[in-house]
Amino acid sequence: MNSIHFRRWSDQLRDSDHEVYWFDILDQGYAPSMSWMTQITGWKKGFLIKRGRTTIKKYFPKIYNYLSDKLDTKVETAFAKALQDIKPDVVHSFALYTSCIPILPIMNKEVNIKWIYSSWGSDLFYKKNKPNYHKEVPAVLARVDYLFTDCLRDYHIAKNGGFSGRFLGVVPGGGGFEFHTDKDFVKNSSFIVKGYEDALGRCINVLKALDVIARKHTDISIIIFGASKKVTEYLNRNTGRDYEVKVFGKVSNSEVIDLMLQSKFYIGNSISDGLPNTLLESIFCDCIPIQSNPGGATEEIIKDTINGFIISNPEDVNAIANSIEMALLSNPSSILMENKEIKKAYDRNEIQAKVLAIYNSLAV
Template identity: 45%
Template sequence: MKILMVSMNSIHFRRWTAQLKDSGHEVHWFDATDGDPIPQLDWVPQHQGWRYKGGNFKGRTFIKKQLPAVHKLFEKDMAAAFHKVLKKVQPDVVHSFVMYKCSVPIFPVMQKYPKIKWIYSSWGSDLFHFKELPEHLADLQRVLPHIDYLFTDNMRDHHIAQHLGFKGAFLGAYPGGGGFRITDFQKFIKPFNKRKSILIKGYQGRSGRALNVLASLEHIPEILEPYDIVLFGADDEVVNYVESNDFLRKHIQIASTKKAMVSHEKVLQLMGEALLYVGNSASDGMPNTLLEAIVMGAFPIQSNPGNVSREVIEDGVNGLLINDPEDETHIAALIKLALQGREMCEKAFRINMELRARFDYDTIRKEVLNCYSQIENEI
């Protein structure tokens, strides 16, 4: 089967697509943001260089920052570029990842080719957040009835898609980047009694609520003294908050920022050393970092927008759920409960070491390839 992927370059897309290597399928990639080639996917024909009239010319970045309206004049239409690639590749199926950057823009083209099957992968807040915005809701209701197959990263979003008009076949809920090579990262997993760090995801922006977690720490300073507190993926405002606060600046190590990210392997290593992992957001699908915490043995304290985190966490058993991501006293109470409840955390460690088999790379890959085979049989 010939598959044309439509996606931006992201670690989740790279990991998902890697599952198709040596599968017998011919895979192509239309780069929705027209960035750099992906060396890890050198076996995939990569269709790029479409975005700018005259190519990616010198001074373009300056014009984009200073004169965005002028910059628009140099951009080509994504739908037209995709249409050109579609006619060249002649795929059996198009697989688009996320709605607004990769699915809505190609909708006019896909309408012209109803015989080409269309798969859509929903990630994160793709449906949960944008359905609340009237202009985006209209797009969802316009596009979803034309999708033939759906992957999600959680069960909630299947029901949302159905409510918004999806009538196709649901292929299942899988981690956005596929499974985890657990045996490869076993070397990073410290025994429970050797763990003494608290790992915090530093996302803020539209949905992240790291600032509320940092504020919560100031409520329980005496409890935190024996522990190393590590922040990763920190946004600028999160870094500034830490640096402007005497207590936080003294106690927090910033392992990485949004501008200076570390490798996925390094994040897993941090997870494998952590006693607790705290992830907090106002909107999300199944957080990949939550799954990483489970796989690597860090006790997860995770927000639960739309009840997705509840799909893998039984509150008070193998983790704790943040019911209000804005409530710093609530978050402080959960961190305190975990640090003072070592027996609960140790039991959760054993439970999650069993649960992680559910997210094993080979297991997930086999199920995902079966889904593509199902589609091939129906074409």
């Protein structure tokens, strides 16, 4: 799908002498930012090709679903045609439920085509609200030949779930990260907080913890990015704070980086994730990271109190407040020094060289 992580990953292949095709699994349309690759888009629409679909989907969802089911091209049909036309050496799918399960019937027929699966975020770890997990996930894992994960935790889950192919390594879902030495922001905000409050995100618990912290530390300020509706509603209901809170909704990746460069501490809190890209971005922006640790993924790079702080329970406001308190009392210079090694390991150039070497090995 056309996401920041996929765009960043695929850009590693630009000018690599590989022929790269993008099958737009959600048929979201041509992407100018990926003009260097051959894009397979516009395959889906069978009715109201130019306009009107969004209106029908919004106001008449039952009619939309009926027409879509009857008249739109099925993903299996479009993908099978793409395979026939391209005859690729390898298919690479990003995210299991979005990009693996829909094409599994075709890949099961095309057993001679090698298949890479990149596990993202909660793909393998989170099972709630996935009633067919124990059927669908093993079916994909049994078919894929190669596996990238964004944390070692998910490799073990995949292996226990039936994956027996070649593990290609732990690599962030969007590739590596860039140093931000060209900007000299004054870090005038105490905290930048990831504002997701949904099935997985638990931003409101962080805000409650910061209210506790503010009773003792009166000079704090907060930036919230990606704030969901529930977060803004919570802030509107609970007013009277003596510290500054700046709230941003949907923002671009470059805007997030600019906000991180202004902040001393980063807080991300969720009940499920892989190794969060925003956590790694915060480290590259010289923030002191405070992050939840679902399934032990975060502790693969964060050693509690050494190079960051781990939230032991994302649902426990007191546990979150305790991690924040320890961060406030820590030695920032020592933590930033420890994270120099993380920066080296996840540097964009280093990761790109590693990824290209892997792709080259598959093309032999």
